[in-house]
Amino acid sequence: GTLEVINNDNLDAEIKDGKIVLVEKPVAKIGETEYATLAEAVAAVQEGQTIQLLNGEIKEGTIKLPATLKNVTFKGAADHASVLKDMTIMAADGNSFNYEGLTFDGIYFNNSRISLTGWRNGEETIEDLTITNCIVKNLYDDTNMAFLHINKDASEPVKNLTFTNNVLDGVTGGAKSGIYSVNTGNVIIKGNTFNNIVFRPALVQLSDCDGIVDNVEISNNVISKTTRLQVYGTEVDNGDGTYTPTGTDELEVKINNNIFKNISG
Numbered sequence: 464g465t466l467e468v469i470n471n472d473n474l475d476a477e478i479k480d481g482k483i484v485l486v487e488k489p490v491a492k493i494g495e496t497e498y499a500t501l502a503e504a505v506a507a508v509q510e511g512q513t514i515q516l517l518n519g520e521i522k523e524g525t526i527k528l529p530a531t532l533k534n535v536t537f538k539g540a541a542d543h544a545s546v547l548k549d550m551t552i553m554a555a556d557g558n559s560f561n562y563e564g565l566t567f568d569g570i571y572f573n574n575s576r577i578s579l580t581g582w583r584n585g586e587e588t589i590e591d592l593t594i595t596n597c598i599v600k601n602l603y604d605d606t607n608m609a610f611l612h613i614n615k616d617a618s619e620p621v622k623n624l625t626f627t628n629n630v631l632d633g634v635t636g637g638a639k640s641g642i643y644s645v646n647t648g649n650v651i652i653k654g655n656t657f658n659n660i661v662f663r664p665a666l667v668q669l670s671d672c673d674g675i676v677d678n679v680e681i682s683n684n685v686i687s688k689t690t691r692l693q694v695y696g697t698e699v700d701n702g703d704g705t706y707t708p709t710g711t712d713e714l715e716v717k718i719n720n721n722i723f724k725n726i727s728g
Contacts, residue, residue, distance in 0.1 A: 558585030671710030
């Protein structure tokens with residue numbers, strides 16, 4: 464017959480050597496290898512692999528990424544059934560990190576965020592970062608950290624950011640944004656719903672003196688109950704309330720087919 468464990472989402476019952484044993488349910492897998500915690504899966508992932516999150520809620524506090532990740536995808540279960548609860552995914556400790564081709568796809572972030580902060584002594588590289596098909600809700604703490612928070616020096620920007628088809632609804636407390644990032648290259652913010660965000664749905668600073676052509680597309684978003692969406696380049700404060708732009712890179716900006724409702728500030 465089947466033995467069912469009632470009211471415990473984190474345990475399974477197995478029969479071993481004639482005994483009933485309670486074991487932790489896996490929360491993620493890489494290929495066919497299952498992991499009891501997301502932290503264990505993150506520690507084991509190799510270049511080009513996908514961490515497949517399984518159905519259910521994951522509540523592990525802060526997950527610190529390894530210093531180097533290349534072409535790694537965090538993939539949620541179908542219908543956003545993989546829920547990160549009260550969690551922060553952070554860059555590694557230390558002076559340097561290197562993340563290339565990092566993707567978060569189809570995950571439900573419940574009071575959870577991605578924070579790849581900078582201002583370190585070593586080299587920090589983030590290239591081809593993609594956040595797609597995710598749901599973000601209930602980010603109510605009183606810190607000033609955005610859902611996607613990448614507070615880096617302008618000389619070490621994120622090269623190529625894609626933020627598409629996400630729903631952010633309920634990002635309040637402090638001065639909190641949906642996206643807070645310094646960027647260069649291609650910035651695509653497309654097909655998202657930004658609602659009830661206390662500060663700005665997206666605040667993107669372009670590092671526009673690095674010789675890289677910047678292409679910004681903001682299209683097909685629905686933006687409501689928030690303040691202005693802001694994209695700006697480097698500038699010098701003249702001390703009299705005016706600013707002088709200093710950017711020298713080529714820039715193309717496309718802002719198309721967005722819906723703005725109940726915008727303040």
